[in-house]
Amino acid sequence: MTAESQKFQCGILLLQLPAAKHVSIKARIARISAACHTISLRISLPLYKYGVRPQFLHLRVTMTSNWKICFAASEIEPANEARSRLAAKYGNFEPGESDAIVALGGDGFMLQTLNMASEIDVPVYGMNRGTVGFLMNEYSEDNLYTRLDAAEEEVINPLRMKALTSEGTECEALAINEVSLLRAGPQAVKLCITVDGKTRMDELICDGALISTPAGSTAYNYSAHGPILPIGSDVLALTAVAAFRPRRWRGALLRNTSRVLFEVLEPEKRQVMADADGRQARNVVKVAVQSEPDIRHRILFDSGHGLEERLIREQFA
Numbered sequence: 001m002t003a004e005s006q007k008f009q010c011g012i013l014l015l016q017l018p019a020a021k022h023v024s025i026k027a028r029i030a031r032i033s034a035a036c037h038t039i040s041l042r043i044s045l046p047l048y049k050y051g052v053r054p055q056f057l058h059l060r061v062t063m064t065s066n067w068k069i070c071f072a073a074s075e076i077e078p079a080n081e082a083r084s085r086l087a088a089k090y091g092n093f094e095p096g097e098s099d100a101i102v103a104l105g106g107d108g109f110m111l112q113t114l115n116m117a118s119e120i121d122v123p124v125y126g127m128n129r130g131t132v133g134f135l136m137n138e139y140s141e142d143n144l145y146t147r148l149d150a151a152e153e154e155v156i157n158p159l160r161m162k163a164l165t166s167e168g169t170e171c172e173a174l175a176i177n178e179v180s181l182l183r184a185g186p187q188a189v190k191l192c193i194t195v196d197g198k199t200r201m202d203e204l205i206c207d208g209a210l211i212s213t214p215a216g217s218t219a220y221n222y223s224a225h226g227p228i229l230p231i232g233s234d235v236l237a238l239t240a241v242a243a244f245r246p247r248r249w250r251g252a253l254l255r256n257t258s259r260v261l262f263e264v265l266e267p268e269k270r271q272v273m274a275d276a277d278g279r280q281a282r283n284v285v286k287v288a289v290q291s292e293p294d295i296r297h298r299i300l301f302d303s304g305h306g307l308e309e310r311l312i313r314e315q316f317a
Contacts, residue, residue: 066145067090067098067099067100067144067145067148068091068093068097068098068099068100069086069090069091069092069093069098069099069100069101069102069144069148070092070093070094070095070097070098070100070101070102070122071083071086071087071090071092071101071102071104072095072101072102072103072104072109072113073103073104073105073109073129074104074105074106074108074109074129074130076105076129076130078129079104079105079109079129079130082104082127082129082139082141083104085141086102086104086141086144089141089144090144090145095116095117095120095122096120096122098122099122100122100123100124100125100148100300101113101117101122101123101124101125102124102125102126102127102144103124103125103126103127103136104126104127104129104139105126105128105129105130105136106128106129106130106131106132106133106136107130107132107133107134107135107136107219108130108132108278109130110124110126110135110136110299111135111176111177111277111278112278113126114156114176114297114299115158115174115176115277115297117297117298118158118295118296118297118298121296121298122298123153123298123299123300124297124298124299124300125137125147125148125151125299125300126299127139127140134218134219134310134314135299137300137301137302137305138302147302148300150302150303151300151301151302151303152300152301152302152303152304152305152306153298153299153300153301154215154231154298154299154300154301154306154307154308155296155297155298155299156176156213156215156296156297156299157213157256157291157292157293157295157296157297158174158175158176158213158291158292158295158297159174159175159176159178159179159211159213159236159276159289159290159291159292160172160173160174160175160289160290160291160292161173161174161175161179161274161276161281161287161288161289162287162288162289163274163281163284163286163287163288164284164285164286164287165281165282165283165284165285166267166268166283166284166285167283169281171274171281171284173276173277173279173281174276174277174292174295175213175216175276175277175279176213176215176216176277176297177212177213177215177216177219177220177221177277178210178211178212178213178216178219178220178221178277179210179211179274179275179276179287179289180208180209180210180211180220180241180274180275181208181209181210181262181264181272181273181274181275181284181287182207182208182241182272182273182274182275183207183208183270183271183272183273184271184272184273184282184283185270185271187269187270188205188206188207188242188244188270189205189206189207189208189264189270189272190203190204190205190264190265190266190270191203191204191206191209191262191263191264191265191272192204192262192263192265193209193238193260193261193262194260194261194263195254195258195259195260195261196258196259197259200252201249203245203265204240204243204245204246204249205243205244205245206240206241206242206243206244207241207242208240208241208242208272209238209239209240209241209262210224210226210238210239210241211236211237211238211254211260211289212226212229212236212237212239213229213236213256213291214229214230214231214232214233214235214311215231215307217229217237217311218310218311218314221237221239222314224239224240224241224242225239225250226239226250226251227239227251227253228311228314228315229253229311230308230311231307231308231311232308234255234256235253235254235255235256236253236254236255236256236258236260236291237251237252237253237254238251238252238253238254238260239251256291257290257291258290258291259288259289259290260288260289260290261286261287261288261289262286262287262288262289263285263286264284264285264286267283267284267285271283272284274287
């Protein structure tokens with residue numbers, strides 16, 4: 001089912017038919033609605049109460065598409081209970097057979113679901129049953145098909161992290177929010193930062209550093225005093241975590257085509273871990289980060305509550 005065929009409405013139909021045939025009109029419309037979930041019919045026959053049989057029937061028909069939904073839930077009890085109720089009400093399809101995946105949980109589970117769904121190119125609609133819900137919509141069990149029909153879709157390209165550990169192991173992962181390097185011991189880390197093959201900072205002494213996408217700029221990046229990036233801005237935020245030297249360095253804005261390389265200085269003395277949306281590599285010595293334009297994460301938001309609107313609201317909270 002395509003996005004175009006999922007959303008359609010019929011306005012007012014004016015039918016010149018004998019009034020006595022209005023039952024058969026309902027039957028015909030019922031056949032039309034066989035491929036739809038709901039159909040509402042309003043017949044304007046105000047003259048019947050006066051004994052007048054009009055020749056015209058005014059019908060208002062609204063049809064809502066019948067989505068094939070896969071319900072996915074995090075491990076917490078409220079999310080699993082919600083999945084059971086929603087599956088009983090709307091049915092439950094396998095991810096590859098669905099038109100949309102409804103993720104029930106918090107932002108962490110939403111990120112996991114988006115990574116899974118990108119492999120089958122299915123949009124994800126989140127409903128908050130967790131603790132943090134910036135990427136989630138309000139939870140409601142009613143009118144789900146209507147909400148999906150009206151939803152706004154955002155397409156997000158993730159970051160790709162390639163990390164090399166001190167043991168020579170290569171670790172690769174995708175991140176929708178950010179890739180971060182953090183100290184894994186008592187001492188501050190020392191990093192050399194290279195952008196597109198050119199060394200931009202010989203030595204950054206800090207607790208860590210991160211690269212954030214616009215979609216993830218309100219998460220760890222914002223907590224580390226990094227900038228909130230508008231959706232569609234085609235930039236990435238490079239932000240230091242508790243920078244010691246240079247003391248006042250607050251980071252940089254980079255093109256989303258940039259290739260960033262972090263090299264860990266004195267890795268035996270100053271251990272560093274790398275994290276890509278929860279997928280970790282420990283004792284890293286080099287971490288390369290770049291945007292991955294060929295991978296698309298499709299996320300659905302309730303109408304009027306899209307990702308751009310949420311980012312603007314966050315800045316005035």
